[in-house]
Amino acid sequence: DSGVTQTPKHLITATGQRVTLRCSPRSGDLSVYWYQQSLDQGLQFLIQYYNGEERAKGNILERFSAQQFPDLHSELNLSSLELGDSALYFCASSVGVAGGRTDTQYFGPGTRLTVL
Amino acid sequence: GESVGLHLPTLSVQEGDNSIINCAYSNSASDYFIWYKQESGKGPQFIIDIRSNMDKRQGQRVTVLLNKTVKHLSLQIAATQPGDSAVYFCAENIRSGYSTLTFGKGTMLLVSP
Numbered sequence: 001d002s003g004v005t006q007t008p009k010h011l012i013t014a015t016g017q018r019v020t021l022r023c024s025p026r027s028g029d030l031s032v033y034w035y036q037q038s039l040d041q042g043l044q045f046l047i048q049y050y051n052g053e054e055r056a057k058g059n060i061l062e063r064f065s066a067q068q069f070p071d072l073h074s075e076l077n078l079s080s081l082e083l084g085d086s087a088l089y090f091c092a093s094s095v096g097v098a099g100g101r102t103d104t105q106y107f108g109p110g111t112r113l114t115v116l
Numbered sequence: 117g118e119s120v121g122l123h124l125p126t127l128s129v130q131e132g133d134n135s136i137i138n139c140a141y142s143n144s145a146s147d148y149f150i151w152y153k154q155e156s157g158k159g160p161q162f163i164i165d166i167r168s169n170m171d172k173r174q175g176q177r178v179t180v181l182l183n184k185t186v187k188h189l190s191l192q193i194a195a196t197q198p199g200d201s202a203v204y205f206c207a208e209n210i211r212s213g214y215s216t217l218t219f220g221k222g223t224m225l226l227v228s229p
Contacts, residue, residue, distance in 0.1 A: 002161070042222065043160070
């Protein structure tokens, strides 16, 4: 158990809908990262937050957004869902360093999103 | 269980053998590398990491070797056990100063009893 929690574990929805995925980082971690894992693309970095502020962006679609709250939990919002958005979505957390130096990321169990 | 990918390179070994999983990374400026293990239906699990100022790092039953000249990373698992069966990913930190990782496609390790 990494200490990172994600809810829900499974989510089934229809095209065009909007969903919110939730992540609670390990105790003491300030950085949260979101990744998408699909069969054809592997693990893709989406976005990082550090202590409530966006730190880095990866391959995140405009239909997707995220935020990190004062209690450091994070939410990933996916809107106007398409069939191709079906994937595993992972959250990871790390202690985080103000200067952004790389530190170890610990992953949650993931949310499996199925868009029908 | 859930598959994490199709057409992954696969390494099949017998229990007790030593396993070597290889990874070619993309950016000569990468300064940090991690190996993760992902079992079916679970999130990636940290195994071992290494920074670019080192060539070798050892953990419990695992060793990571870094060859910066040819941009190659390897994970050696000693006395492989059935519980080691999983997909193994290497990841590199491409963007210096940013704690973001780029993952390789993964290698599936199958350990037979």
